[in-house]
Every structure is written in structure tokens, then in C-alpha cells.
Amino acid sequence: RKYEEAFNKTVKRLKGFKELSSDGTLRNLEVEKKIAAVPFKNLSETNFPGDSLLAPNFLDTVGGKRVSCAGCPVGCIHLLRTDKQFVPYDYESVVSLGPLLGITKPEEVAELIRQAWNFGLDPTSLGAVLAHITEKEGLSFAELDTYSTIIDAFLSGKERWAKELRSGLPEGPQSLKLSGMEFLPYFNGYASILSQALMLGATTEDNRGYLLDLDLIGKDFEDAEVVSLLVDAERKKTLSELLVGCGYLAPVFEDPAFAFSALEAIGSPVSHETLKSTAEEVFKKKLSLQANLGFSPAQVKFPDRFLEIPSPHGYLKKERLENMVNIYKDEIFETAGGS
Structure with a gap:
């Protein structure tokens, strides 16, 4: 009886996570946008135009599916559909490879997330590094082809800048880095x-x-x-x-x-x-x-x-x-x- 009571109480509490189940952690983006706390273009601004990256719209555009950790009824893990596989996405990967780079098109954000996972790169760190390079070198934000080229050059490691950034962002007054780690995109x-x-x-x-x-x-x-x-x-x-x-x-x-x-x-x-x-x-x-x-x-x-x-x-x-x-x-x- 005690087990049944505890089980039912747990399930009842978990039902309060319906939004996390349907939208994943990307649900947070709507709140962050309302309070103007979304880092945009390497945190030169704190919001982005449009609502195409908000959870329901993002999912409708790029497709995907939802899965759970073993035994969990919530299922908050959301996956993007690519040509041959599914790759995970969440709030930080979407914002770091989206607004932080000036990108607001779901398809382009999804492509960068796919590249990050395929190459074994952390999406949050990658976004911060790309944003840093964009600003430092005077490049244009929101250029998917440019970012794909930078990622390729970064992985080849032939140029000095690529070797220097392999360990993450350098310390500096304009670097989005805290205690050795790239910025988690909540401002x-x-x-x-x-x-x-x-x-x-x-x-x-x-x-x-x-x-x-x-x-x-x-x-x-x-x-x-x-x-x-x-x-x-x-x-x-x-x-x-x-x-x-x-x-x-x-x-x-x-x-x-x-x-x-x-x-x-x-x-x-x-x-x-x-x-x-x-x-x-x-x-x-x-x-x-x-x-x-x-x-x-x-x-x-x-x-x-x-x-x-x-x-x-x-x-x-x-x-x-x-x-x-x-x-x-x-x-x-x-x-x-x-x-």
C-alpha cells in the first residue's frame, strides 16, 4: 500500500512536467525572449527577431522525435531528424548555434547542431568559439557557409588560430568564458x-x-x-x-x-x-x-x-x-x- 501511494504521488507530480515533455528544455527560450535575456551576436544584444526558434515552431520545421531515459515517463530528450540519423538538441545548443551567431532560421541552426555532434564537438562551446571568431575577425554574423568553413578549418588544425582555439576560448575582456568554460547562454x-x-x-x-x-x-x-x-x-x-x-x-x-x-x-x-x-x-x-x-x-x-x-x-x-x-x-x- 505504501508503495502504491508513493508511486501515485510521484506520477502525479511528474504530470506537472507536460511542457518539458512536449517541448524539451527549448521551452525556456520563450521565457528568455520575453525578458530579453537571450545572447544575440556574441552578446552584443540580448534578444533576437521573430519566433521561429521557439520550441513548437522549431520542432515543426526540423521534425524529430522524443525519447526518454530508461524508466522515465517524461521523455524530455528531443532529437533532430537528419538524412541518416537523429541528433539531440536542447536549449543551449539551439541558442549557442543560433542567436549567439545571429542565426534565426531553424534549418540553419539544425545543420550546425548536426555538424557539432557529427564531429564530436560540444555545441555550447562551439557556438561561443564561432561567435568569438566572427566578432574578432570582423566577419558577418548569420552566415551558415562561413561557419561550416570555419568548422572544417578548425578540425584540420593547420592554422595557428585553429590550434589555439582547440582548448576553448582564450581569456580576455570580451570572451564569453567563465572559470575556464564557455558561457551557458542565459543572461x-x-x-x-x-x-x-x-x-x-x-x-x-x-x-x-x-x-x-x-x-x-x-x-x-x-x-x-x-x-x-x-x-x-x-x-x-x-x-x-x-x-x-x-x-x-x-x-x-x-x-x-x-x-x-x-x-x-x-x-x-x-x-x-x-x-x-x-x-x-x-x-x-x-x-x-x-x-x-x-x-x-x-x-x-x-x-x-x-x-x-x-x-x-x-x-x-x-x-x-x-x-x-x-x-x-x-x-x-x-x-x-x-x-
Whole structure:
């Protein structure tokens, strides 16, 4: 009986993810467009014309199908149909190889996504690199043939620039790069940038900063509050990862009471306190591992490009971002065993 109750409760909660099921993470693009937080032409602007890339229109144009991870009833994995195969697409791949490059035609975005996967390249990183080259070399944005040529030259690695970019974008005031990784294309505000800079989420699935920024739009907040809310979201995410490993469905499982009832139903009762303490311990171990691998918040830098374009929270101030990093370093990272 307990199992049936827990199962039915889980299914009921999962029904709330109908939009994720039908549209995938590309559903986020509609919200991002409404709040003008979509990086366009290497983040020289924060929106793009038309609605052809929004989830339903994109899917209608390029075709595709939907699949699930084993045992999951949601099915949020969306695939593009190409001549001989299917390749996955999501919010970050569409935006990084679309608006970030000035491209708004679904067919052209789909072609670049196909090339990225066929060549074993990360679509998000590839988009940031192509946007960087376009601006640096004074090329025209939204030129599919140009980008295909650049990708071929990049893979051949014969020219110096291609060799230099094989490890990603260079550090610099105009590079869309945070803590060694290319920009996840959400320009929602302080938390979305901070979470990437602190290595707390490099994909839509595990990033909580862009969601926090949505909640904070139109509100006054202190720097310490942003850090506290972001870390709290990370702790909850850690609990859901321990139970199911899916960041998209974290809201279903990150409630300790719900997790307790589900575990109890299968004969593995774990107290609320144990669930919370275990999640906290694992979160601290993550930070300790980051430190052991060489990451330090003290080394975080914010390229000027992120400060030159208004976000939904207005122009971001470097002083506030740096203060948030210092608060995180002193109160969270170092107390967890980092240095």
C-alpha cells in the first residue's frame, strides 16, 4: 500500500512536467525572449527577431522525435531528424548555434547542431568559439557557409588560430568564458553568471542560477542573499541527484519529506535529518574536490562583456559580483574544506 501511494504521488507530480515533455528544455527560450535575456551576436544584444526558434515552431520545421531515459515517463530528450540519423538538441545548443551567431532560421541552426555532434564537438562551446571568431575577425554574423568553413578549418588544425582555439576560448575582456568554460547562454542576471563562475552548473540541467534570477526580477536584494539562495538551491539539487540523478526533475525529489516517503515505500526508511545531512556532506565533498583539482573562487574573473550589456536586472556591476564571490569563498567554499 505504501508503495502504491508513493508511486501515485510521484506520477502525479511528474504530470506537472507536460511542457518539458512536449517541448524539451527549448521551452525556456520563450521565457528568455520575453525578458530579453537571450545572447544575440556574441552578446552584443540580448534578444533576437521573430519566433521561429521557439520550441513548437522549431520542432515543426526540423521534425524529430522524443525519447526518454530508461524508466522515465517524461521523455524530455528531443532529437533532430537528419538524412541518416537523429541528433539531440536542447536549449543551449539551439541558442549557442543560433542567436549567439545571429542565426534565426531553424534549418540553419539544425545543420550546425548536426555538424557539432557529427564531429564530436560540444555545441555550447562551439557556438561561443564561432561567435568569438566572427566578432574578432570582423566577419558577418548569420552566415551558415562561413561557419561550416570555419568548422572544417578548425578540425584540420593547420592554422595557428585553429590550434589555439582547440582548448576553448582564450581569456580576455570580451570572451564569453567563465572559470575556464564557455558561457551557458542565459543572461538573466547575477545568479546565472555567478553560478557558472563558481562552477555550480554548466548546463540547463544542473544550473540553478538562471532560475533564481527569474524569481529575483523586480526585487531588491543583498549580495549575501543571492549567495545564500544559490547555495540552498545547490543543496536541494544535490539531494535529488543522490536519489535519481536527473536535474530536470529535481523539484519532484528534492523535498526531504517526499524523498523519505518514497524510500520508506521500498523498505529503505531514511530520516529527514539523514537525507539533509547526507546531501550537505556530499555538497561539501564536491567543493573539496573542486579545490583539490585546482579551482579557487579567488581566481574567478568576470569578462567586461558581461558588464556592458543590460540584463533583466539592469547592468551587472563588477563590484557586486566580486563581493558575492568573496562571500561564497569565505562562508561556503573555505568552510567546506576548499582553499
